[in-house]
Amino acid sequence: MDDSKQKIALFIDADNAPANKFEDVLSEVAKYGVVTIRKAYGNWKAPTLKPWEDLLHEYAIQPVQQYDLTKGKNASDIALVIDAMDVMYTKNIDVMCFVSSDCDFTPMVTRALAEGKVVLGFGERKTPAPFVNACSKFLFLDQEQEQKQNGTSQSKSKNINSNTKLISLLRQAIEATEEDNGWAALGPVGSHISNKTSFDTRNYGFKNLSSLFKASDLFELKRGPGNSYLVRDARKSKSA
Numbered sequence: 001m002d003d004s005k006q007k008i009a010l011f012i013d014a015d016n017a018p019a020n021k022f023e024d025v026l027s028e029v030a031k032y033g034v035v036t037i038r039k040a041y042g043n044w045k046a047p048t049l050k051p052w053e054d055l056l057h058e059y060a061i062q063p064v065q066q067y068d069l070t071k072g073k074n075a076s077d078i079a080l081v082i083d084a085m086d087v088m089y090t091k092n093i094d095v096m097c098f099v100s101s102d103c104d105f106t107p108m109v110t111r112a113l114a115e116g117k118v119v120l121g122f123g124e125r126k127t128p129a130p131f132v133n134a135c136s137k138f139l140f141l142d143q144e145q146e147q148k149q150n151g152t153s154q155s156k157s158k159n160i161n162s163n164t165k166l167i168s169l170l171r172q173a174i175e176a177t178e179e180d181n182g183w184a185a186l187g188p189v190g191s192h193i194s195n196k197t198s199f200d201t202r203n204y205g206f207k208n209l210s211s212l213f214k215a216s217d218l219f220e221l222k223r224g225p226g227n228s229y230l231v232r233d234a235r236k237s238k239s240a
Contacts, residue, residue, distance in 0.1 A: 006033030006094035006118075009087045011080050012052075012061070013100035014042035017123060019051035021141040022059065025099055025122050028139060032095050032118065037087060039064055041076035077103045084108055088115060095120060098135075101127050109134040121198065138198040143205065160204065160216045167218060169193060174219075174233055182236035183222075186210060186229035 008029055012022075029035060038061045042049050045067075056063055064083070066076040080098075085108070087093055096112045098105055101123035109119050109131065121127075121135035124142045132138045160166060173192040178184040190209050193199045206212040210229050213219045220237060224230040 007092055008033050008035045008095040008097055009037040009084070009091065009093045010035050010039070010097045011084050011099070012038075012040035013076060013080060013098070013103055014040045014049050014052040015076055016102035017099045018101075018141055019055055021122075022055055022099075024139075024141060025097075026059070028122075029095075029097055029120060032120070035097075037091065037093070038062060039080075039083060041066055041080045043067055043076070077105075081105065081108050085111070088112055088117065094118065097122070099123065100131075101141075104128045104131050106130045106134045133197055135198040137194075137200055138203075139200050140203045143203050160212065161218055163204075166204070167216075169197070169199070170213070170219070171233055174231060178232070182232045183224070183230040184232065185224065186213075186221075186231055189231060 010025075010029065026035070038059065040052055040056070040061050041064045042052070044053060044063055044065050053063075055061060064076075064079060066079050084096065084098075088096065088111075095118045097120040098109070099122045106128075109121070112119050113134070113136070119134070119136045121132065121138035122141055123132075123138070125140055127138075127140075170189075170193070173189045173196075174184045176192050177188040186209060201207065201209050201212045204212060206215065210221060213221045213229075213231050218234050220232045220234050222230050
């Protein structure tokens with residue numbers, strides 16, 4: 001194994017994550033390094049986990065059995081957190097990855113961040129916001145389906161402009177990195193956003209940050225030095 005690559009621990013809440021999106025998870029995680037620990041938690045006697053069971057051998061995932069001891073309580077969550085804490089302190093791990101849609105692992109995530117770990121999260125739109133926002137990066141696994149439902153780029157633009165929280169985040173990042181003329185380099189804008197929250201343009205239906213800005217008439221985008229992108233709040237050009 002190449003020691004220069006970051007080592008990743010992958011924890012799957014099989015009760016609350018779609019098995020058919022696991023290849024997408026692996027593809028994204030591969031950008032960060034090599035997965036050395038792969039564990040999936042759930043009641044493997046339940047027929048609902050059959051899709052995950054079919055993936056165990058193919059992807060060398062270690063199943064961890066957890067019986068439903070109490071109705072309405074998920075013992076898998078507790079077992080996952082205990083194992084994650086153990087791995088964080090006893091193994092040489094750089095990146096911790098959690099795959100879950102329904103459960104709030106926020107305390108685990110914040111503790112891992114405090115220990116200097118990169119934390120990746122994967123889940124569906126129903127994932128609790130505190131968990132999503134706490135991660136270094138969080139990717140919604142059902143975002144492709146949502147894009148198809150949204151339809152045209154015009155509807156995407158409308159969705160962006162009506163998302164006041166997103167627009168505020170983008171404007172703040174530009175303001176923090178802009179020159180005197182109001183233009184900001186796209187790279188520093190993206191870095192500023194990533195330092196504040198688990199932001200990923202794919203969650204809004206766009207491949208990258210430049211295409212997201214292009215889709216909104218609230219911002220101006222142009223080529224700068226070295227063919228890099230510059231972005232400006234459209235309100236600045238009107239005031240000028």
